[in-house]
Amino acid sequence: MFGVKRFIGKIEGTVAFVEGEELVHLKSVLRLKEGDEVCVVNGDGKDYLGKISKIDKNYAKVDVISSKISEICPKNDISLFIAATKREKLEIIVQKAVELGVKKLFMFESEFSTMKLSSEKISRYEKIMFSATKQCERADFMSIEIVSFKQMLALFGKKQTKLFANEREGEDFNFASLKTAKDIGILIGCEGGFSQNEKAQILQLKPENISLGQRILRAETAAILLTGMASIISGN
Amino acid sequence: MFGVKRFIGKIEGTVAFVEGEELVHLKSVLRLKEGDEVCVVNGDGKDYLGKISKIDKNYAKVDVISSKISEICPKNDISLFIAATKREKLEIIVQKAVELGVKKLFMFESEFSTMKLSSEKISRYEKIMFSATKQCERADFMSIEIVSFKQMLALFGKKQTKLFANEREGEDFNFASLKTAKDIGILIGCEGGFSQNEKAQILQLKPENISLGQRILRAETAAILLTGMASIISGN
Structure with a gap:
């Protein structure tokens, strides 16, 4: 499938x-024509390979x-x-999370979040998700959802393997133990971390309490690193 | 040293x-005054803690x-x-490399590099390095140097542990083996990777030939991930 241009689209039968x-990207940027081979994905985990049979004002048919x-x-x-942090950082995290x-x-x-989340902004993050999906050739879509701190605790608490990046209060972690992990939750705070009250609630869930070293990592660095390690070591 | 503002400066005796x-940052952004406590670093690996004794037009004395x-x-x-890639990506890599x-x-x-490197731009990257140094509280400066592909081969070849991110041609790597590594070289290509000719020269150095998973990672993601893993697992 290498080299074939990829698009997000709708699949209706064949x-x-x-x-x-x-469509704008297909027509005006890549200047594809009828007869050209493309790959369309709709998020169901399959690559749909085909040929453009018609390019119309409102759609390209494949x-x-x-x-x-x-x-x-x-x-x-x-x-x-x-945890909510600056928009640019969240955008990087969305992109990298797809890749990883x-x-x-x-x-x-969280208490120390410097930004409010609003559901209207989800579409902006989803756009980045779609773009990253094509770039790394995924055929499934990563979901993006805004939840409350309480909902987060419930969802994170249900994961079999819980990885909590707890800055300098965390401990050395044996990453090799992730080799057989299948159901993994990764929790990252914003700059400033979590309040003592929040930390107490998180630690009650008995997560792996992980230090990522002596140096202070930015939120997006910690997210990329812990997610990437979990992904690679678990053979994701 | 937490909470004390950090500055890059010159140390002359006491x-x-x-x-x-x-100085602009100290005076105009943070609005520090004579008597305030600061930490000055000059790259020698030490934190110099002191009090501002004088703020002049051209310098602050500590x-x-x-x-x-x-x-x-x-x-x-x-x-x-x-390998040289887009400026924004190199800037992210500089920042993260300091943190990690x-x-x-x-x-x-390299042959597939989309950008020319020029020594004039080093100062731009060094500025990012200094800023990241303060943010993560390092007291030593990461050096940044432009070398030829041939020089790179010689330098990389001398490292005891050589990690080569070889995309889909790489193999599974036992990261636990990095636990005792002290002298580590990490080699990352640009988007598009290396040419067959370049790859042959790199593989002659007998590096660890590492796959970072099935999905295509952007150059900066691969750099952050492999560097972070090497740093954390080796107890850097």
């Missing part, structure tokens, strides 16, 4: 449709020739829980 | 001087009260070799 911004389950889909169930095979991303406000 | 942009070797200094000798405890960063042009 036909795929590319619309909206994806005749699907073959479909197959993508090998790039994450194998494990990794959820990343991230996160299935579900949850954002929540 | 006196420190803060000048230039650092009477050094105590100095101590920083515990945040990297313990191991990690060099990161990075890299001692020396080398940039080089």
Whole structure:
């Protein structure tokens, strides 16, 4: 599938449709023509390979020739829980989480959060998610959801393997233990970390209480690092 | 040392001087006054703690009260070799490399590099390095140098532990083996990777030939991930 241009679209039987911004990209940026080969994904985990049969004002129609389950889909169930921080940082985290095979991303406000989350902004993050999905050739879509601190605790608490990046209060962690992990939750605070009260509630869930070294890492660095390690070592 | 504002400066005996942009930051942004406590670093690995004794037009003078070797200094000798890629990506890599405890960063042009490196731009990268140094409280400066591909091969070849991120051609790597590593080189290509000819030369050095998973990682993601893993697991 290397080299074939990828688009987010709708699949209807043996036909795929590319619309909206994806159509603009197909027509005006990549200047593809009828007959060109493309790959369309709709988030169901399959690559739909086909040929453009028609380019119209509002859509490009693709005749699907073959479909197959993508090998790039994450194998494990990794959820990343991230406290609200600056928009640019959240954008980087969304992009990298897709690349690193996160299935579900949850954002929540914590006491030290410098930013309010609002559901209107989700579409901005989803746009970044779609773009990263194409870039790393995933055929499934990472979900992005805003939850409360309390909801976060309930969701994170249910994960089998709970990784909590607790800055200098964390401990050395044997990352090799992640080799057999399948259901992983990763919890990262914003700059400033969590309040004592919040920390007490998190530690009650008995997570792995992890230090990422002596130096202070920015929130997005900690997120990329812990997610990447969990993903690679668990064979995601 | 937490909470005390940090500045890059010159140390002369028991006196420190803060000048230039650092002075602007001290005076106009943080609005510090004579008598305020600050920490000055000059890159020698020590934190110089003192009190501002004079704020002049061209400098702030700090009477050094105590100095101590920083515990945040990297313990191991990690060099990161990075093929020239887009400026924004290189800037992220510089910032993260400082946070993750890299001692020396080398940039080089490879066949698929989309950007030319020029020594004039080093000062831009150094500015980012200084800012990251303060943010993560390092007291030593990461060096940044532009080298040729040939020079890179010689330098990388000399490292005891050589980690080569070889995308989908790499193999599973037992990261636990980094536990005792002290002298580590990390080599990351740009988007598009290395040419077959370049790869052959790199593989002759017998590096660890590492895959970072099935999904295509952007150059900066691969750099952060491999550097972070090497740093954390080696106890840097």
